[in-house]
Amino acid sequence: MIGPDNTGRGVGDGGRATGGGENHRAGADPQPARLHADGVGWGVAGARILAEVALTAEPGATVGLLGPNGSGKSSLLRLLAGLARPDSGRVLLDDVTLGAIPRRALAQRIAVVTQQAATDVEMSALEVVLLGRTPYRSRLAGIGVADLDLARRALAEAGLAGFEQRRWASLSGGERQRVDLARAMVQEPDLLLLDEPTNHLDIRYQLELLRFLAESATTVVVTLHDLNLAAQYCDRLVLLYGGRVVAAGTPVEVLTTSRIEQVYQVPTDVDIAADGRPRIRYRRRAAHE
Numbered sequence: 001m002i003g004p005d006n007t008g009r010g011v012g013d014g015g016r017a018t019g020g021g022e023n024h025r026a027g028a029d030p031q032p033a034r035l036h037a038d039g040v041g042w043g044v045a046g047a048r049i050l051a052e053v054a055l056t057a058e059p060g061a062t063v064g065l066l067g068p069n070g071s072g073k074s075s076l077l078r079l080l081a082g083l084a085r086p087d088s089g090r091v092l093l094d095d096v097t098l099g100a101i102p103r104r105a106l107a108q109r110i111a112v113v114t115q116q117a118a119t120d121v122e123m124s125a126l127e128v129v130l131l132g133r134t135p136y137r138s139r140l141a142g143i144g145v146a147d148l149d150l151a152r153r154a155l156a157e158a159g160l161a162g163f164e165q166r167r168w169a170s171l172s173g174g175e176r177q178r179v180d181l182a183r184a185m186v187q188e189p190d191l192l193l194l195d196e197p198t199n200h201l202d203i204r205y206q207l208e209l210l211r212f213l214a215e216s217a218t219t220v221v222v223t224l225h226d227l228n229l230a231a232q233y234c235d236r237l238v239l240l241y242g243g244r245v246v247a248a249g250t251p252v253e254v255l256t257t258s259r260i261e262q263v264y265q266v267p268t269d270v271d272i273a274a275d276g277r278p279r280i281r282y283r284r285r286a287a288h289e
């Protein structure tokens with residue numbers, strides 16, 4: 001799991017102002033970033049979690065990060081967000097190493113949606129969304145009209161009009177996930193990183209979210225467990241296994257019967273649908289298998 005960003009300040013310290021006044025960029029068109037990682041390795045306490053990982057997300061692309069439990073998806077997302085530094089290799093945002101980008105600038109460019117945003121339970125949904133504007137506000141500036149407009153619109157677009165004053169603690173898991181997505185969207189990121197953003201969503205919101213990500217002009221890297229959703233909505237997929245990339249490419253290239261069996265130990269039938277994307281059917285195993 002990637003760490004909760006309960007400040008809502010993205011990945012940088014929004015309080016450390018280096019220019020950029022209130023409402024800076026509010027409503028601006030995204031300038032999708034190119035994300036490139038190569039040779040990335042990371043470990044904790046002597047255990048190697050990621051090794052020689054390469055990944056590229058072209059501007060505006062939606063890249064799905066797949067892999068079984070514990071394969072390193074969330075850890076990789078942390079490195080891509082600049083929340084942790086790789087032990088080896090590099091992560092570049094538009095050809096600049098993440099470590100060389102000032103924290104506030106990074107917070108304005110990268111938004112992260114975690115699995116469990118540990119937000120202050122007393123905050124209202126609108127206040128949580130407004131946290132996404134923090135990287136654009138100077139230390140003493142209050143919340144501007146443009147910020148409020150943006151936050152209200154983002155909540156409405158997340159299907160949560162009328163939820164503005166609802167306390168975070170009173171929201172369902174799926175509502176929290178959608179508020180957190182609205183928080184990330186008002187951040188107006190050039191790169192959006194999401195860790196299993198569909199895990200609390202009903203099927204309608206899963207499909208809406210994936211379609212939104214696919215159509216968004218922003219560059220997106222999203223970890224997913226649902227192979228069919230990944231196949232249907234992602235431009236490219238990166239499949240991790242044991243902290244290494246075992247396949248990367250288009251959904252058709254990555255999601256083959258043999259590779260799914262190798263990585264997940266699950267027998268499948270994979271058909272190519274009329275839209276050219278794979279559809280995976282899981283074979284039911286007999287009890288003794």
Ligand SMILES: Nc1ncnc2c1ncn2[C@@H]1O[C@H](COP(=O)(O)OP(=O)(O)OP(=O)(O)O)[C@@H](O)[C@H]1O
Nearest residue numbers: 001002044049067068069070071072073074075076
């Ligand atoms: N801080 C840490 N200390 C020790 N081990 C860690 C740490 N962070 C991650 N790991 C281990 O690294 C491996 C990869 O974890 P990670 O959360 O990145 O996997 P994941 O692919 O996101 O898994 P899941 O699908 O279950 O969410 C796991 O075995 C995990 O226990």
